Amino acid sequence: MNDLKKDSLTVFDKLRILTDAAKYDVACTSSGVERKGSGEGIGNTAAAGICHSFSADGRCISLLKILFTNHCIYDCKYCINRKSNDVERTTFTPDEICELTIQFYRRNYIEGLFLSSGIIDNPTYTMELIYLAIWKLRKEYRFEGYIHVKAIPGADPAVIQKLGMLVDRMSVNLELPTAEGLKSLAPNKTRQTILKPMRQIQNGIQNSKEELVLYKHAPQFVPAGQSTQMIIGATPESDYQIVSVAESLYRKFGLKRVFYSAFVAVNEDKDLPALPGGPPLLREHRLYQADFLMRFYGFKAEELLSEDRPNFNVLLDPKCDWALRHLEYFPMEINKVSYEMLLRIPGIGVKSAQRIVKARRIANLGFEDLKKIGVVLKRALYFICCNGRMMYHTKMEEDYITRNLLMADHKAPASLVINGQEMTYSQLSLFDDVRFQNVNAVQHGIGNDRKWIGMG
Amino acid sequence: MEKTVFICEDTLEGIFTGIYDAYASRIGHDKCELAAGDVPLEMFCDYIQVLPSKEKAEKVIRTLKKQFGEERFYDLYYVLCSNREDKADVVYKTVVVGLSNDLHQNLLDHLSNPYVARAFEIRRNVANEVMHIREFIRFQELENGLLLSKITPQNNILPFLMPHFADRFPLENFMIYDENRKLAGLHQSRHNWCLAQTEGLNPKLSSSRSEQERFYGDLFRLFCKTIAIKPRENLNLQRQMLPLRFRNNMTEFQ
Ligand code: SF4
Numbered sequence: 001m002n003d004l005k006k007d008s009l010t011v012f013d014k015l016r017i018l019t020d021a022a023k024y025d026v027a028c029t030s031s032g033v034e035r036k037g038s039g040e041g042i043g044n045t046a047a048a049g050i051c052h053s054f055s056a057d058g059r060c061i062s063l064l065k066i067l068f069t070n071h072c073i074y075d076c077k078y079c080i081n082r083k084s085n086d087v088e089r090t091t092f093t094p095d096e097i098c099e100l101t102i103q104f105y106r107r108n109y110i111e112g113l114f115l116s117s118g119i120i121d122n123p124t125y126t127m128e129l130i131y132l133a134i135w136k137l138r139k140e141y142r143f144e145g146y147i148h149v150k151a152i153p154g155a156d157p158a159v160i161q162k163l164g165m166l167v168d169r170m171s172v173n174l175e176l177p178t179a180e181g182l183k184s185l186a187p188n189k190t191r192q193t194i195l196k197p198m199r200q201i202q203n204g205i206q207n208s209k210e211e212l213v214l215y216k217h218a219p220q221f222v223p224a225g226q227s228t229q230m231i232i233g234a235t236p237e238s239d240y241q242i243v244s245v246a247e248s249l250y251r252k253f254g255l256k257r258v259f260y261s262a263f264v265a266v267n268e269d270k271d272l273p274a275l276p277g278g279p280p281l282l283r284e285h286r287l288y289q290a291d292f293l294m295r296f297y298g299f300k301a302e303e304l305l306s307e308d309r310p311n312f313n314v315l316l317d318p319k320c321d322w323a324l325r326h327l328e329y330f331p332m333e334i335n336k337v338s339y340e341m342l343l344r345i346p347g348i349g350v351k352s353a354q355r356i357v358k359a360r361r362i363a364n365l366g367f368e369d370l371k372k373i374g375v376v377l378k379r380a381l382y383f384i385c386c387n388g389r390m391m392y393h394t395k396m397e398e399d400y401i402t403r404n405l406l407m408a409d410h411k412a413p414a415s416l417v418i419n420g421q422e423m424t425y426s427q428l429s430l431f432d433d434v435r436f437q438n439v440n441a442v443q444h445g446i447g448n449d450r451k452w453i454g455m456g
Numbered sequence: 457m458e459k460t461v462f463i464c465e466d467t468l469e470g471i472f473t474g475i476y477d478a479y480a481s482r483i484g485h486d487k488c489e490l491a492a493g494d495v496p497l498e499m500f501c502d503y504i505q506v507l508p509s510k511e512k513a514e515k516v517i518r519t520l521k522k523q524f525g526e527e528r529f530y531d532l533y534y535v536l537c538s539n540r541e542d543k544a545d546v547v548y549k550t551v552v553v554g555l556s557n558d559l560h561q562n563l564l565d566h567l568s569n570p571y572v573a574r575a576f577e578i579r580r581n582v583a584n585e586v587m588h589i590r591e592f593i594r595f596q597e598l599e600n601g602l603l604l605s606k607i608t609p610q611n612n613i614l615p616f617l618m619p620h621f622a623d624r625f626p627l628e629n630f631m632i633y634d635e636n637r638k639l640a641g642l643h644q645s646r647h648n649w650c651l652a653q654t655e656g657l658n659p660k661l662s663s664s665r666s667e668q669e670r671f672y673g674d675l676f677r678l679f680c681k682t683i684a685i686k687p688r689e690n691l692n693l694q695r696q697m698l699p700l701r702f703r704n705n706m707t708e709f710q
Contacts, residue, residue, distance in 0.1 A: 015675055019682040039626045039646075051591050051697075053708055055684035058693025065683060103672045104679075106603060106628065107595045108621075109707065145624075264687055278687050358565035365568065372573045 007090050014090050015100065021070040021081050022116055025173075025229065026261040030062045030111035030146040032224030033168050041142030043105060043112070045168065045224075049146075050111050063114035063148060064104055068092055068130050072118030074188040076175070078234050080266045081118045091120070094133035098141045105145055112146030112168075113137070123154035131163045138166050146224070153193040157200050161221075164204050168224040169256070172198045174249070177242045181235030184271055195253075201226045202254050225256030232287060233280040234263040234272060238310035240301070243290050247301040250294065260287040286312035293319055296350050297343045315406060320346045323383060324398050330383040331390055334370065335360050346405075347380030367391050378408045459487050464506040464544060466493035471536055471544045472513035474506045475551060485552045492544035524554060528563045534579045534586075537612040543578060550575040585609055586616045592702045593617070595630060597666040603630035606705060614641040618649040673707050680708040 009017075031049030051060040067081070069091035075083045097115070104110045115134070120126050130149060137143045148169040151160050164170055172194055176182045179191040201222060208221035228249065232242065246258045262279035265272060290312065293299040297319070304318050305311070313321045323330065323346050332341055334356060342353040355373045359365060366386050371377055381391040382401045394401070460483050464474035471492055478488045481504075497503065521529045532547050540546075549571035554563045564579070566572045595603040603625070614634055618641040621630065625643070632641040633654075643649040703709040 012675065012678065016678055016682055019679050023683045023685055037623045037626055042625060042627065044624045053592070053680060053706070054694045054698040055680055056691060056694055057684045057686075057688035058690040058697060059684075059688075060697065061680060061683060064679070100675070103668070104676060106597070106625070107672065107676070107707065108593055108605075109676050262688070264685060279685075281688065355565070355567065358562060359567045362559075362562070362566050363568040369568045372567050372577070 009090050011096055011100070014092055014096065015066070017088055017090050018067045018070060018092060019065070021087075021118075022065050022067045022114075024080065024261065024264060024266070025065065025114075025116055025150075026059075026259045027148070027171065027227055027229055027257070028060055028062045028065055028114065029227075029257070030148075032256055033146075035144070035223075037144055041144045042102065043143055043145030045112075045144075045146050052108065052110055062111045063146065064101055064110045064112070065114040065116075066092070066097070066100075068097070068115055068117035068126075068133065069120055070118050071120050073121065074119055074186075076186040076188070077267060077269045077271055078185055078231060078263065082267065085267065092133075094136045097133050098137045098143070101137060101143060101145075102141050105143070110145075112143075112148070114148040116150040117152065119152060123152040124156040124159060127152055127155040127159045127163065131159055131166075134163060134166050148224075151197045151201065153189060153197055155197070157197070160197055160200060161204060164201065164221045165219055167222060169227060170201050170222050171227040171229070172201070174228045174230045174245075174258075176235050177230050177232075177237045177245050178235070181237060185234060198226065198228070198253050205254070226253070227257040227259060228255060229259035229261050231263050232260050232284055233275065238305075239283070239287065239290075239312050240305040240307065240310040242287060243294070243301040243304060246287075246291055247294055258291060260284050260291070282314065283312070286318060290318045298340055316402070317346075319344075320379070320405060324402060327396050327398060327401075330396065331385045331394075332383060333388065334384050334386050335364050345380055345383045347376035347378070347383070349374075379405060458500060458502065459489055460502040460504060461489045461491055461495070461498075462504050462506050463491050463495060465508050466544075467508065468533070468536060469510060469513040470506065470508040471547065472516040473509045474544060475548050476509075476512040476516050477504070477506050478548060485549070488548075490544040490548040491541075493541075495541075520551065523560065524563045525561050528561060531564055531579050532575070534582045534616075535575050537615060538578045538582045539611050540578050540581075542574070546571055546574045546578060582611045582613065585611050586613045588702060589613060590617060590620055592698070592706055593632070594705060594707045596707075597669050599664055599666050601629065601666070603628055604633070605631070606633045606635055608635050608705075610636075612637060612639070614639055614651055617641065618643065618651070622649040673710075677708050677710075 029049045030045065031047065033045050034047035035045045037044040049062060051062050053061040055061055069089070070081045070087070071089050071091060072079075072081045072083055080087065097113070101110075101113045105112070115130060117126055117130060120129070134147060134149065137147070146169075147167040148171065149163060149167050151163075151170050151172045153172060160170075174194060175186055175189065182189055182191055182194075204221040205225065208218070208223075211218040212220065230242070230245070242260070249255045249258055262281050262284040263273070263275065264279045265275055290299075290304050293304065294301065299322070304322060312318055316324070323344065329341070329344070332345060334342075339353055339357050342348055342356055343350065348356070352370075352374045356365065356370070356375075359369065359373065364387060365373075367377065370380070370386070377391065382394050382404065384390070460481070462474045462478050464470040471490065474490045474492075478485070478490060481488070517529070520532065532550070535543055535547050550563070553559070553566065553569050553572055557566070559566060564572060564576050567576060589607055589609055593605050593607060595605045597603055612634070614632060617632055621632070622643050627645050628643070629645050630643050634640070638653065638655045640652045640654050641649060642652055
């Protein structure tokens with residue numbers, strides 16, 4: 001048993017240790033719930049979430065993301081806090097967590113708190129301690145901003161239930177995409193113990209919504225919904241497996257978000273892959289793009305990838321990739337095709353598609369109008385026509401368009417010669433070894449369309 | 457063609473009065489232009505100075521809200537808070553387009569019209585700045601407990617920032633000071649917020665920081681430094697998401 005009182009570190013040291021230990025969790029969004037202040041406390045929330053800063057890795061800082069403790073009885077191989085690691089350990093007191101949250105919040109540093117934790121003694125005991133801290137923050141410090149807590153698999157459903165009444169979002173980490181992956185790297189966890197609280201939270205949210213219909217002021221359970229995350233590249237799953245898992249999580253567990261976390265090697269272990277090129281960031285990026293396509297653009301996992309084509313294209317985002325494989329649908333007439341089809345056109349996002357549908361009710365649209373609407377013409381021009389005419393004379397040919405798209409993005413390699421043979425772009429995406437050699441070459445391009453991914 | 461320019465005071469009241477007068481003059485909208493604030497005078501123009509009138513402005517506001525709905529009215533309000541020189545004329549002409557085509561909620565969907573498109577663009581620019589400042593603004597606590605923030609926005613965005621923070625910090629005394637306009641947004645615990653023009657008042661904002669201020673600033677700097685994942689470092693991406701021009705007043709970059 002860990003003696004919590006023995007901890008004599010300063011808040012400064014604790015914050016350093018428990019931030020460092022929390023940072024590999026990717027989610028930092030504060031979205032999903034719009035709530036005005038009551039006038040008697042401090043804080044409110046915005047449905048779209050609010051970022052307050054960006055760290056040196058370009059990730060958004062929205063919440064005070066810390067661990068309650070980095071003591072842990074488990075030994076997950078990928079985790080810096082694993083039991084067998086010799087690291088400095090500490091635990092926050094509830095008041096320290098409350099003070100930090102409130103004082104950061106007052107200065108507009110953060111949108112709220114994201115509290116995760118290692119496991120002291122057992123999952124239920126740990127969750128009880130977390131509950132006490134959150135209770136204090138809500139009831140004594142009257143904090144009405146955003147709170148996200150991790151639910152620890154294996155904890156008593158009763159504590160998850162009462163904690164869910166105090167927080168905005170809860171998440172249970174899937175950790176790894178498949179049960180086999182979990183078995184090899186997280187020996188103390190099983191798929192079953194992870195899915196159980198996920199289901200409980202899903203049901204809780206559902207019940208709470210039904211109650212809200214009956215009683216307008218019924219207290220809400222996890223109003224901002226549930227999310228999860230999985231580590232990418234620590235185990236050998238294909239992109240196709242991963243997006244399929246994500247798709248079924250959205251469908252069967254009603255998740256708000258699935259987060260993908262490129263594996264960062266913090267431990268040496270024979271069961272972990274060596275990643276000389278660093279974390280697989282491009283792959284993570286493609287997964288977020290695909291995730292977006294599934295949530296907002298009506299794409300299904302099997303439209304994006306298949307058993308025969310299990311991984312994303314290095315050079316093209318999944319939507320362009322799909323369009324190039326389905327040139328039979330193009331060019332589409334902007335003034336006619338349905339909203340759903342507009343969404344399938346590269347260079348047209350959700351907002352522009354909505355604006356097009358509204359604007360064309362009033363007047364026929366030309367290319368100039370599309371520009372004002374926010375369509376990225378340098379991409380879209382190969383796939384659209386306005387009033388029967390394309391913008392330029394364009395060959396409807398996969399290789400030709402691919403080359404032009406890549407040049408527009410400055411991603412086109414000067415020439416494509418592999419093993420002394422000139423390649424076409426469509427051949428290129430089939431080469432798995434090329435895929436990984438090229439990763440670093442294109443990595444500078446990551447983030448250019450970060451807005452499009454909508455990290456909020 | 458001769459044109460007539462209505463010169464209005466650069467306030468809501470001034471510009472809405474201008475719209476009223478332009479309509480009432482019956483000169484014809486294609487021969488009229490609205491300008492706010494100081495305008496360089498041109499040849500071959502008639503100039504009419506608009507006297508702000510609360511009554512006329514309110515009439516216009518009522519008409520706009522009735523025709524286009526609250527939301528579109530606030531869109532136009534955003535445009536009027538911008539620093540663009542053509543904003544008054546853009547709003548005037550957008551209103552003309554909207555009323556003559558009997559547009560309602562869909563006013564700003566009419567993007568093939570150049571005035572509407574311009575209004576849409578300006579609105580977006582102002583709304584983006586509001587969004588950014590709302591994220592990146594920082595407060596410092598003074599010795600007397602007041603939270604103070606200084607900003608230097610391009611547009612006049614205090615009218616949009618204050619409601620957000622007043623709702624968020626109902627029990628705090630705080631002040632957001634727009635240095636470019638010498639305008640202060642003030643909020644007293646459990647009261648409504650207000651705006652105060654401080655030109656010539658020379659407010660004392662240099663009162664010293666509270667004892668805790670340094671402590672929490674240091675903690676936040678430590679947090680931001682620690683939360684970054686080294687092998688993922690990407691300063692370009694950071695700069696893209698958080699342009700340098702915002703960083704001057706941000707605690708974590710000081
Ligand atoms: S349970 Fe596993 S992943 Fe979580 S802190 Fe402990 S070792 Fe790390």
